[in-house]
Amino acid sequence: MSESSTRPRQSPATRPPGRNPAAGTLADALRVGVERGAEGFFLLDSDAHVRFVNAAAERALGRGRESLLGRCLWAELPELRDAGLEPLLHSERAGEAVPDTELRFGTPPRWYRVRAFADGVGTGVFLLDTTAEHALGESEARFRRAQCDPLTGLAGRAEFVREVREADDAFAVVCLDVNRVERVSEGVGYAAGDRMLVEAAARLRASLGPEHTLGRLGGAAFAVLPRGVRDATGVRRLCERMQAALAQPFAVEGHSVVAAAAVGVALASDGADAETLVRGAEVAMQRSRTAGGTHVQWYDRAMHAQTRARLRLECDLRNALQRDELHLHFQPVVDLSAGRAVGAEALLRWNHPEHGPVPPTEFIPVAEETGIIDALSEWVLRDACRALPALKAAGGDGFTLSINLSAHQFAWGNLAERLGRTLHETGTAPRDLAVEITESALLGRLDAAAHVLRELRSGGVRVYIDDFGTGYSSLAYLHRLPLDAIKVDRSFVEGLRDEPWSRQVVSSIVTLAGSLGLRVIAEGVSQPVQHEILRELGCGYAQGFLFSRPVPLDALCALLRR
Ligand code: C2E
Ligand code: MG
Ligand code: MG
Numbered sequence: 276m277s278e279s280s281t282r283p284r285q286s287p288a289t290r291p292p293g294r295n296p297a298a299g300t301l302a303d304a305l306r307v308g309v310e311r312g313a314e315g316f317f318l319l320d321s322d323a324h325v326r327f328v329n330a331a332a333e334r335a336l337g338r339g340r341e342s343l344l345g346r347c348l349w350a351e352l353p354e355l356r357d358a359g360l361e362p363l364l365h366s367e368r369a370g371e372a373v374p375d376t377e378l379r380f381g382t383p384p385r386w387y388r389v390r391a392f393a394d395g396v397g398t399g400v401f402l403l404d405t406t407a408e409h410a411l412g413e414s415e416a417r418f419r420r421a422q423c424d425p426l427t428g429l430a431g432r433a434e435f436v437r438e439v440r441e442a443d444d445a446f447a448v449v450c451l452d453v454n455r456v457e458r459v460s461e462g463v464g465y466a467a468g469d470r471m472l473v474e475a476a477a478r479l480r481a482s483l484g485p486e487h488t489l490g491r492l493g494g495a496a497f498a499v500l501p502r503g504v505r506d507a508t509g510v511r512r513l514c515e516r517m518q519a520a521l522a523q524p525f526a527v528e529g530h531s532v533v534a535a536a537a538v539g540v541a542l543a544s545d546g547a548d549a550e551t552l553v554r555g556a557e558v559a560m561q562r563s564r565t566a567g568g569t570h571v572q573w574y575d576r577a578m579h580a581q582t583r584a585r586l587r588l589e590c591d592l593r594n595a596l597q598r599d600e601l602h603l604h605f606q607p608v609v610d611l612s613a614g615r616a617v618g619a620e621a622l623l624r625w626n627h628p629e630h631g632p633v634p635p636t637e638f639i640p641v642a643e644e645t646g647i648i649d650a651l652s653e654w655v656l657r658d659a660c661r662a663l664p665a666l667k668a669a670g671g672d673g674f675t676l677s678i679n680l681s682a683h684q685f686a687w688g689n690l691a692e693r694l695g696r697t698l699h700e701t702g703t704a705p706r707d708l709a710v711e712i713t714e715s716a717l718l719g720r721l722d723a724a725a726h727v728l729r730e731l732r733s734g735g736v737r738v739y740i741d742d743f744g745t746g747y748s749s750l751a752y753l754h755r756l757p758l759d760a761i762k763v764d765r766s767f768v769e770g771l772r773d774e775p776w777s778r779q780v781v782s783s784i785v786t787l788a789g790s791l792g793l794r795v796i797a798e799g800v801s802q803p804v805q806h807e808i809l810r811e812l813g814c815g816y817a818q819g820f821l822f823s824r825p826v827p828l829d830a831l832c833a834l835l836r837r
Contacts, residue, residue, distance in 0.1 A: 309329055315329065315332035315402035316328075318397055321368075325345065325351075328340040331402070332400075335387060335402045337382060349586075350589070358378045359376075367393045375389065428476075431490065431493075432491075432498075432553075436553050438488050439549040442502070444503065445543045446542070446543055449514060449556060450496060450498045453471075454564075457494070479499075481520065483499065486503065487501050487513070499513070514540070514571045517536065518536055537569060538572065539555075539556045539558065539559025540556055541556040541573075558578045559573060600627065602658075604622050606620050606818055611809060611810055612815065616822075616834070617670070617816070618675035618677065619677070620818065621676060622825045623639070643683050653697070659676055676709070682715070690727055690731070709738065713742045717752075721755060725757065728757050739758070739759060743784065744767055759793065760793055765799025767780050767781050801821050
């Protein structure tokens with residue numbers, strides 16, 4: 276049934292005065308007015324999904340409304356976030372009085388005076404094109420100055436993207452990430468890290484010569500727009516020159532530090548806009564970095580699809596918390612000699628409304644990179660604390676619940692204090708809780724981590740080292756850390772039956788742990804034969820599908836009562 280046929284007809288006598296019967300409702304009239312207005316206008320819901328776009332906003336955003344409606348604005352148009360719109364809307368939603376702000380975006384870039392309002396339903400944004408006022412204006416100069424990186428004097432990200440956009444000969448963009456800088460900053464101090472960056476910038480500039488455009492994207496990442504280079508060989512040569520310049524040792528506080536650069540290249544040939552080109556080179560650079568090498572990684576379209584998927588995941592994850600899509604599952608930890616569960620590990624689960632369950636190995640890294648991990652970890656801790664009374668009632672005294680800590684939580688600085696506060700607020704006894712921290716999170720900051728762990732333990736919380744044996748394992752550092760238990764990584768448990776090496780590793784971990792007074796928990800025990808061997812080797816505790824998969828709270832409580 277159409278809307279008009281259900282609306283009661285009004286007789287001329289009851290019609291409000293001054294209303295043209297042909298024009299429909301006042302809401303219709305407002306909609307037409309907004310639609311035809313010279314000022315751009317769009318409306319977002321509280322999750323940044325686009326609800327309405329008028330014609331002027333379609334022009335300003337460079338996109339038709341059919342490709343935006345119902346979608347997350349930040350995933351569709353990340354350049355708007357980069358231009359500074361997101362923090363502005365955030366302040367508006369937080370109820371701060373935000374003055375009109377001028378932002379610059381679009382292709383070609385234009386200036387817009389942005390005014391936003393937020394109410395319970397969402398956020399409306401007005402865009403007034405002020406490019407003409409800016410043509411030769413003072414704020415353009417101010418804008419450019421502000422876009423320079425104060426440390427190196429190079430173009431910052433936005434300025435670099437602008438240069439790429441305005442270049443008529445852009446053939447490729449190269450991104451480089453100088454390794455070791457972060458390590459130096461953390462280990463020696465930020466001033467030393469900064470000096471290393473300045474030196475790296477100077478060496479890059481010298482190796483490139485003045486004609487190519489160099490920028491700093493943030494952290495230890497630099498970007499180059501080669502000028503006058505017309506083929507891949509030319510780009511490769513340029514990359515080699517820059518890598519050679521960075522390969523010379525850096526002098527840091529009397530030490531010589533050997534650095535290297537991960538390099539990514541994106542070619543302009545497939546018609547990408549400037550922003551996409553720079554992002555492409557960054558994605559390729561990250562690939563090169565993950566591969567651990569210093570080889571030059573060339574961007575391809577498959578990476579682009581992955582980038583978009585990742586952006587979408589990021590947007591969805593931001594909403595998942597509010598929408599109640601996250602919950603915890605619990606996997607029991609079994610005492611092998613007593614044959615009963617003495618604890619459990621809380622594992623985060625995300626049930627995506629469209630894609631179904633998303634594994635934590637997929638979304639935790641995204642949460643870490645985007646900072647969402649803070650809110651996520653806080654939620655996990657609270658929910659775990661809420662689950663504890665039921666678990667203790669079913670599992671008995673001494674039952675310990677462990678949660679996984681992200682490496683990022685170490686960077687909070689006040690981890691022990693924050694944890695203590697939540698424990699206090701939820702009435703949780705610290706000794707009922709354990710935190711699991713992976714070896715890789717400790718890497719390169721053993722002393723700082725030991726300090727934080729000591730604080731946690733002196734507050735009564737237990738500390739387990741997770742995935743032990745993967746990557747950087749060194750039995751030697753164990754005695755320097757205040758620990759309660761070691762969780763032996765699943766990969767060794769998998770190899771117990773057929774690989775003598777795995778057996779040796781587990782055996783030496785058990786021996787060493789015994790001498791340090793630590794418990795050993797074997798992870799991922801899925802076959803009876805592994806169980807048998809672990810008992811023979813004297814491993815005290817285990818966790819794995821053989822005993823139970825991670826299950827919802829009620830299911831674990833039922834299991835514990837059996
Ligand atoms: P983890 O802490 O080492 O957790 C153990 C993982 O092994 C879990 O995977 C668990 O489901 C799986 N597992 C347990 N027994 C078996 C088995 O017998 N066979 C096999 N194949 N797998 C087994 P899950 O839940 O997918 O979690 C993966 C990782 O994600 C965790 O590894 C942890 O590093 C991270 N994670 C999970 N929840 C959280 C969280 O709340 N916060 C943080 N920061 N990380 C989390
Ligand atoms: Mg764990
Ligand atoms: Mg583990």
